[in-house]
Amino acid sequence: MSTVKAQVTERTNYLNADYGVRSWLLTTDHKRIALLYLISITFFFFIGGFYALLIRLELLTPAGDLVQADTYNKLFTMHGMVMVFFFLIPSIPAVLGNFLIPMMIGAKDLAFPRINLLSWYLYIIGGALMCHCMLTGGADTGWTFYVPFSAITNTKFVEAGLAIFVAGFSSILTGLNFVVTVHRMRAPGMTWSRLPLFVWAHYATSIIQLLGTPVIAITILLVAAERTLHLGIFDPKLGGDPLLFQHLFWFYSHPAVYIMILPAMGVISEVIACYARKRIFGYSFVAFSSIAIAVFGFLVWAHHMFVAGISLYSALVFSMLSYAVAVPSAVKVFNWTATLYKGSIHYDAPMLYAFGFIGLFTVGGLTGLFLAALGIDVHVTDTYFVVAHFHYIMVGGAVMGYLGGMHFWWPKISGKLYPEGWAKLAALIVFVGFNLTFFPQFILGYLGMPRRYWDYSHMPEFQVLNVASTAGATILGIGYLLPMVYFLWSLRYGDPAPDNPWNAAGLEWKTASPPPTFNFDSDPVVTWEAYNYDEIDAPHIQEAPVGR
Amino acid sequence: MADSPIAVQGTSHQVHNPALLHHFAQPEQQRNAASLGMWWFLATEVMFFGGLFCSYLVYRLLYYPEFAACAKTLDWRLGATNTAVLICSSLTVVLAVWAASMARRTLLVVCLIATIILGFVFLGIKGKEYHDKFVEHHVPGPTFSFEKVPIPGHPGEYANPQRAQIYFALYFIMTGLHAIHMIIGIGIFTYLLIMAWKSRYTPKYYTPIEIGGLYWHFVDIIWIYLFPLLYLIDLHK
């Protein structure tokens, strides 16, 4: 065993191939760019989390006693903007997707490595603008920055809008790179029907990024023009129609939810197959349901506007279309569940996150159907029910997927094993903390507590559930800090990881941990089907060598 | 498969091609990646302008009389001339691609120069139109003025200045973003010209000319739609 260890540490890999700040800041290696993204989005995750903490502290008591109303408006605005545009949207694609897609398809790099680096720099410029906005007072428009308020507020909306605009182009370039890479860079034998479902999910995500993001970019430009010149495009006082803004905004921002959740679904497909030791049930259904979600996701945007004054006919159309997107989502959940059936299930940490994802995503998805139904939506719009619903999707879904994926591929990324016991504990804490935070919010919303209120002293009966929610948020916060601590700990003290610690299928596990700069020592040729766990687990190849 | 899951494929390429980046296996793969990348980029551009076309459609439906009155204040002759200028530049671009594929360096350089000149002609005419609008106080903002402008076909009725301002806001944003794309296009073609001058392009490698050309044609197509939408509303009245 000691010889194996020595071999692992001595090998040249992407981390020790070159040292120095320049070799990182000017790198075109997709793996190093993924790590740059990892550090940047973690930074923004904790900033966004800090805002969430302040929000929950304020709501601990019915009176508005911790902060002023204006400050509270800024808290939930910056929480939303930072978390959506600077954490959730880049999270899985820019970190895990960037790191894994070229390896999963057997390529040396993404199709446009320099554009990949450019996209990180755009993200950093956008992030710097966002930090500037936060340090100079922040914006108070809500993350949705509806007009006409965003056109007249005297807070720093222009900086925030510009930050989102620039970060949007970063997201477009990442999507462009992924789509072209999947089409053009696949290794010989890596047919579309052999692609890992993680890659399918990212392909679908990239299509949304490419076709949706430009619309929010032009919308931000129009709001900025409206603010500075008072053109009247969105200002009802000057003959404009504010609903046009909402149409354009949600044309991107509804599909953006699928930018966040689809990559997580990709992660879950990989993890479930590995820890159930089975090929994913209905591979092609899961693959094409990703594409279907991407397309249907563009058909449903006006369900955010049912009470905003759109025509009744239009509301009916969008209500019905919104149900359609539930079909491919349910296909995925059913197929994951069917994969577990008669599988040989291992309860390792990534699998615990995957189980958490399936449960929480199902709750989030089904409450989404409540909101798609016109009658119920009118009742619960702008209440905590909506807040709970989208947090179940974005935090219960996307963040669980992100953490599950980080654990699953951490040995590949860092070359070190994380402590399994602590990881299981963290997964449990996150699951418990999450539900304690957000389930009470469903009840609060259903009972009629509006969102974005900083003071609820005229409805003190809501305090009990709010205290539960704040307590849950504290537990959740610990659950998020814990992995960061032991991941960092494992960099120095963790056991060296073998090339394939989970005995998983997929090309990324057939190269070293951490991988060499160009991913593979020799160009791979794929001769096997995806998720061939029956072959991997067949007795005669149990003793697969670690060091080659 | 168990012992060595990765088979070695072929040998490394013997002849080193300076234009071939390390992570591509063959030149065709690199060319196809660049071309597909440009096509997807153009798809994002369609959606970028799409948001504007959507806004335009909404307000044209709501405020049609004002849109007609405003369009009348533009000079359709200048708009038509600019359309012709862009069509000619698209011809010189496609000739440049042809020249590159046929190793006709002189023709390539001439076509690239012609394209850049036509691009500047377009921007010059556009600048004159902007200047006229500025003089007439038709630029949206504090100085905007659109008093007593008749609605075509409705004698005695005047356009509502607020609604007219929305038309001009869309006019300036749409043509302005188009002009920015033209300026970027001229920048790209200047780069291509320098590289062509240095004989960097051969019939085996002229991908930059091809994808630069795709971009230029796309900007042309946007204008092909902007011209009738902005200039030709109720011209007959």
Next chain:
Amino acid sequence: MAGHATSLKTYFTIWIALLIFTGLTVFAARIDLGVYNAAVALTIASVKATLVALFFMHIRGTSERLTKLVVVSALFFLFLLLGLSMSDYLTRAWH
């Protein structure tokens, strides 16, 4: 996609056609066609755009179906944006 003498001829033919269509669209705008003025103008613009895309951008003649798929999907999502927005604006009981 190597050029031939015929492709040069095609390019010039398309160029002439585009100029003629430009004249035609101005001519059509100056005669009263009622509600069809806008339809005619957009049809001519679409014909011109199609000619540029097919012959100058070489969609015709590219062996790849993928390029066409990209174009079609971009147009599809553009029409989704326009069409579904119009499902609201054209059916409002107020305004």
